[in-house]
Amino acid sequence: MHDLFYAALVFFSVLVTIQSAYTLYLTLYTWDRPPAEARAPEHFLPPRLSFTVMLPARHEEAVIATTIERVVRANYPAKLIQVLVVCSADDDGTIAKAQEKIQALRREGYGNVSVVVFNDKPINKPHGLNAALPSATNDVVTIFDAEDDIHPDIFNIVNTVMETEHVKVVQAGVQLMNFESTWYSALNVLEYFFWFKSRLHYHARKGAITLGGNTVFFGRSLLMSIGGWDETNLTEDADIGLRLSGTGEKIRVVYDDRYVTREETPPSLGQFIKQRTRWSQGFIQTMRKGTWKGLPTRRQRLLAFYTLSFPIFQALLGLYFPFSLVTMFSLKVPVQIALISYLPVVMLLAHFLISVVGLREFTAAHGLKATRADVIRLAFAWLPYQLVLAYAAARAVVRQARGINNWEKTAHVGAHRGPSSEPAEDLKEFVDDAA
Amino acid sequence: MTPRDPAVVRPGAAAGAVSSLSRGTPATTRLLGAASAAQRSLGRLGLVALTFALVCGLVTHGYHLFQYPLYSTDEGIYIERAWAVIREDRLSPQTYFYDHAPGGWLQLAVWEFLLPRHFETFGNPVNSGRVLMLLVHLASVFFLFEIARKLSGGLLAPMIATFLFNFSPLAVYYQRMMLLDNLMVFWVLLSIYLLLLLRRRAVLFAGFWSGLAFGVSVVTKENAIFFAPTIFYLLYRRARGDPSRRFAITLWMFAAGAIISAYFLYATLKGELSPPQMDFSLTHQPQGHVSLLYELWYQVHRNQGTVFNHGSFLYAMWLPKDKYLLAGGTAAMLISLYLGWRNKKRNLGFLVAGTLALEIAFYLARGSVILDFYVIPLIPMFALCIGLVADRALKALPSPLARVAAVVVPALAAALLLSPTGSYLLTHDPQTGKLKPNDVYYLPLTYLQNEQIAWIRAHVPPTARIISDDDIWVALHEGSPSYTYDQSHFEAASDPAVRNKIFGGNWRNIDYIVLSNGMKHAMIMNNTGGQESYILDALNNHSTEVWHASRGKVSLAIYKVQK
Numbered sequence: 002m003h004d005l006f007y008a009a010l011v012f013f014s015v016l017v018t019i020q021s022a023y024t025l026y027l028t029l030y031t032w033d034r035p036p037a038e039a040r041a042p043e044h045f046l047p048p049r050l051s052f053t054v055m056l057p058a059r060h061e062e063a064v065i066a067t068t069i070e071r072v073v074r075a076n077y078p079a080k081l082i083q084v085l086v087v088c089s090a091d092d093d094g095t096i097a098k099a100q101e102k103i104q105a106l107r108r109e110g111y112g113n114v115s116v117v118v119f120n121d122k123p124i125n126k127p128h129g130l131n132a133a134l135p136s137a138t139n140d141v142v143t144i145f146d147a148e149d150d151i152h153p154d155i156f157n158i159v160n161t162v163m164e165t166e167h168v169k170v171v172q173a174g175v176q177l178m179n180f181e182s183t184w185y186s187a188l189n190v191l192e193y194f195f196w197f198k199s200r201l202h203y204h205a206r207k208g209a210i211t212l213g214g215n216t217v218f219f220g221r222s223l224l225m226s227i228g229g230w231d232e233t234n235l236t237e238d239a240d241i242g243l244r245l246s247g248t249g250e251k252i253r254v255v256y257d258d259r260y261v262t263r264e265e266t267p268p269s270l271g272q273f274i275k276q277r278t279r280w281s282q283g284f285i286q287t288m289r290k291g292t293w294k295g296l297p298t299r300r301q302r303l304l305a306f307y308t309l310s311f312p313i314f315q316a317l318l319g320l321y322f323p324f325s326l327v328t329m330f331s332l333k334v335p336v337q338i339a340l341i342s343y344l345p346v347v348m349l350l351a352h353f354l355i356s357v358v359g360l361r362e363f364t365a366a367h368g369l370k371a372t373r374a375d376v377i378r379l380a381f382a383w384l385p386y387q388l389v390l391a392y393a394a395a396r397a398v399v400r401q402a403r404g405i406n407n408w409e410k411t412a413h414v415g416a417h418r419g420p421s422s423e424p425a426e427d428l429k430e431f432v433d434d435a436a
Numbered sequence: 437m438t439p440r441d442p443a444v445v446r447p448g449a450a451a452g453a454v455s456s457l458s459r460g461t462p463a464t465t466r467l468l469g470a471a472s473a474a475q476r477s478l479g480r481l482g483l484v485a486l487t488f489a490l491v492c493g494l495v496t497h498g499y500h501l502f503q504y505p506l507y508s509t510d511e512g513i514y515i516e517r518a519w520a521v522i523r524e525d526r527l528s529p530q531t532y533f534y535d536h537a538p539g540g541w542l543q544l545a546v547w548e549f550l551l552p553r554h555f556e557t558f559g560n561p562v563n564s565g566r567v568l569m570l571l572v573h574l575a576s577v578f579f580l581f582e583i584a585r586k587l588s589g590g591l592l593a594p595m596i597a598t599f600l601f602n603f604s605p606l607a608v609y610y611q612r613m614m615l616l617d618n619l620m621v622f623w624v625l626l627s628i629y630l631l632l633l634l635r636r637r638a639v640l641f642a643g644f645w646s647g648l649a650f651g652v653s654v655v656t657k658e659n660a661i662f663f664a665p666t667i668f669y670l671l672y673r674r675a676r677g678d679p680s681r682r683f684a685i686t687l688w689m690f691a692a693g694a695i696i697s698a699y700f701l702y703a704t705l706k707g708e709l710s711p712p713q714m715d716f717s718l719t720h721q722p723q724g725h726v727s728l729l730y731e732l733w734y735q736v737h738r739n740q741g742t743v744f745n746h747g748s749f750l751y752a753m754w755l756p757k758d759k760y761l762l763a764g765g766t767a768a769m770l771i772s773l774y775l776g777w778r779n780k781k782r783n784l785g786f787l788v789a790g791t792l793a794l795e796i797a798f799y800l801a802r803g804s805v806i807l808d809f810y811v812i813p814l815i816p817m818f819a820l821c822i823g824l825v826a827d828r829a830l831k832a833l834p835s836p837l838a839r840v841a842a843v844v845v846p847a848l849a850a851a852l853l854l855s856p857t858g859s860y861l862l863t864h865d866p867q868t869g870k871l872k873p874n875d876v877y878y879l880p881l882t883y884l885q886n887e888q889i890a891w892i893r894a895h896v897p898p899t900a901r902i903i904s905d906d907d908i909w910v911a912l913h914e915g916s917p918s919y920t921y922d923q924s925h926f927e928a929a930s931d932p933a934v935r936n937k938i939f940g941g942n943w944r945n946i947d948y949i950v951l952s953n954g955m956k957h958a959m960i961m962n963n964t965g966g967q968e969s970y971i972l973d974a975l976n977n978h979s980t981e982v983w984h985a986s987r988g989k990v991s992l993a994i995y996k997v998q999k
Contacts, residue, residue: 029640029641029680029683029687032640032679032680032683033640033641033680036679336702336705336706339705340698340701340702340705343701347694350690350694351687351690351694354686354690355683355686355687357686358682358683358686361682362682362683
């Protein structure tokens with residue numbers, strides 16, 4: 002019996018260590034590649050492609066006007082940009098704010114913004130996007146979230162990349178910025194930093210990518226040909242990425258610190274957990290749907306399966322943590338076994354060290370400064386943050402098992418936009434009746 | 437947001453800064469330019485030179501490997517501990533008291549485990565360790581060649597360095613032995629080599645693997661830690677200007693630290709990190725259990741006079757074996773340090789080679805306890821310094837003289853090989869005065885130990901309580917019959933578990949004493965606390981010599997204790 006327990010302990014420790022080492026490799030992947038591979042082009046081609054920008058918004062009165070403003074005033078000819086603000090019919094507040102902004106822009110001569118209202122269900126982001134897709138008329142369709150701060154040159158970058166590299170799908174960088182807002186902000190910011198700057202490049206290179214929810218650009222005809230987004234999926238972005246990968250479509254990831262789309266971390270722990278639960282559950286949904294099975298090679302399928310099933314693994318890790326604490330202090334095992342069981346702790350330390358360096362890299366790249374207090378806070382937040390992620394993953398597993406598929410929306414307050422932005426009217430969340 | 441918005445300008449500026457760094461400062465560019473020239477593929481000439489170096493290493497270290505030198509006590513100890521790892525699932529057949537980190541014999545255990553007949557694959561168990569040393573030497577030749585090539589940008593430095601590394605009698609003598617220092621040198625050279633890998637391989641994971649190799653070198657033999665400043669400086673120089681520099685440096689430190697901390701973790705898990713009652717007194721050993729921290733404390737405070745004292749290994753062993761390497765290496769080290777210090781950016785290779793040599797020279801000269809084979813890590817570093825300095829000197833010559841030098845250098849090498857004063861290949865027989873090959877290629881010695889083992893097998897019952905030296909311990913325990921009650925004299929004297937529980941500190945409990953060369957001397961030297969007295973009593977007053985063999989200065993014997 003003892004031998005069986007030891008074998009299980011060794012097996013799980015080694016498994017976690019391998020997984021952790023692999024994740025570390027993905028985290029640092031881009032730093033192991035030539036810098037030019039991820040960077041945006043230094044010189045832009047003249048604007049040729051036209052863009053339809055979809056701005057799905059739900060109770061985004063606080064931020065929608067600013068977002069429209071930024072898109073319209075991008076460094077790209079207005080005649081080549083069409084903006085569609087996508088709202089459900091019951092969201093009077095957002096529709097009113099958007100209309101107000103549209104009127105103001107029209108007075109300045111900008112007539113390329115309109116609101117697309119849908120009144121059928123489910124009320125969620127993929128359904129809104131599908132509802133607006135027939136209204137899209139330009140070459141390339143892109144999505145920005147209502148709280149996004151896009152870079153003015155983002156269209157020039159994508160125009161240049163698509164024209165020179167002949168790709169139909171481009172995922173550009175998205176970056177949370179407010180690393181000092183809450184105890185978990187820095188770690189959340191770093192997750193985005195490593196995900197978009199490093200890991201997505203690996204996925205794109207291997208041909209099995211879960212795309213992000215915004216700042217992603219599709220050739221319109223390609224998007225139409227695959228039937229748009231899956232409205233039943235909580236992470237429709239991940240799903241569409243894998244479906245496109247399955248068709249063999251080349252997907253280009255561009256993460257250049259200078260041109261990222263800026264976002265904010267969820268304003269409260271509750272919001273953060275709900276957001277993370279939705280993502281985890283969406284991944285599990287996509288895994289169960291089997292999109293990944295359509296990928297051409299076994300290696301691609303494995304990578305996709307690993308990515309999508311990770312929330313389950315993360316939930317198990319959360320359970321393993323108290324177990325390992327108890328065994329650490331109460332169980333007497335042979336020294337060799339104990340040494341092996343410490344390997345995951347060593348890897349945890351590696352991830353922490355890389356996060357500290359990552360914070361330094363992030364702040365340096367964006368002209369910010371991480372103080373010693375930020376690093377200390379990161380150290381103290383590190384383990385609780387991992388436990389929160391594990392909790393959210395476990396919550397997702399439970400919700401999925403119980404068939405609860407409603408969309409838990411994240412509130413936005415514009416923390417990444419600084420004090421001049423409009424304050425949030427409220428932080429209320431809503432639960433739609435999509436289930 | 438307008439282009440004048442600081443939020444837009446700043447990231448761009450930051451990225452621009454990174455970009456200009458990656459292009460490098462002029463000095464860095466010169467360094468990288470030199471490095472990239474050196475890092476081109478070997479080419480046909482380079483391949484020939486490397487192959488020649490490897491073949492030379494194979495011949496000088498492989499020929500006569502099992503016959504000379506005599507199996508040493510330390511070789512026996514490490515084979516014995518590898519045996520304990522495989523056969524008894526522990527780090528030592530007796531109490532492991534943290535005299536050395538166990539990395540070296542764990543590697544040896546893996547090697548022995550992989551061999552088809554384990555310890556007996558090549559006859560005497562020590563031979564299997566020596567075969568591993570041969571492979572380790574060949575790998576080290578490769579690393580030294582590549583390090584010298586990358587640091588100098590040419591083929592002359594690696595050829596000279598590996599020539600000395602292969603042919604120096606000092607090198608051949610010690611590098612053939614199954615010693616932790618040889619394994620440590622392998623890992624240190626690998627760690628340096630990884631940092632000098634081609635530019636197309638990003639520095640990031642090279643930093644990780646280099647740190648891992650360095651960590652393994654430290655847990656193989658702790659004195660590798662003396663190389664840390666130079667290797668870390670090389671990492672810093674290698675990573676400077678690279679976008680991944682912060683990660684590379686962090687990964688290096690993490691990898692090295694993780695491996696080294698495992699040693700401390702092991703001691704902690706065993707409850708043997710600190711001594712009982714935190715007793716660090718050097719006047720008496722703390723009672724209760726062994727302790728890693730106490731052992732480190734004890735080792736740091738051991739003093740034996742400096743290596744320059746009359747009668748030290750420097751004069752007794754090292755200079756007689758190869759005065760040219762030691763004198764030339766010292767001079768080259770000083771020149772390397774001067775050149776490297778004067779222009780750190782341009783002369784990185786000299787700075788690296790010079791400080792590597794200086795660090796280990798400092799270790800040897802600082803006045804702690806030194807054993808004769810501690811010179812091993814100095815050999816490649818001196819060879820590297822000589823190679824780099826010779827290369828620079830020849831490059832500085834005007835072209836007519838350089839053409840002359842192209843003939844003189846091989847002639848010098850040939851003279852060194854054939855001149856009996858250097859004893860590289862030939863030497864004078866002290867008795868006849870005639871020329872003969874150096875002992876390392878000529879004199880068979882280990883057959884004496886094999887005859888000793890054979891006599892025991894033929895005449896001594898397996899139940900006999902034997903005290904022997906470590907060099908035959910595994911041969912007696914592994915073969916058939918197995919002499920389970922054979923104990924090394926050091927353990928029989930120093931380990932209370934053996935001295936008191938097995939022998940009861942009484943000469944009457946000993947049946948045979950198997951003396952190796954120098955063992956009696958070692959027992960007398962080790963008897964400061966009287967712990968060897970009962971064995972010496974048995975040897976001097978109650979035993980009869982039943983077997984004896986000698987050749988030159990080597991003398992072996994077996995005594996039967998009369999009761």
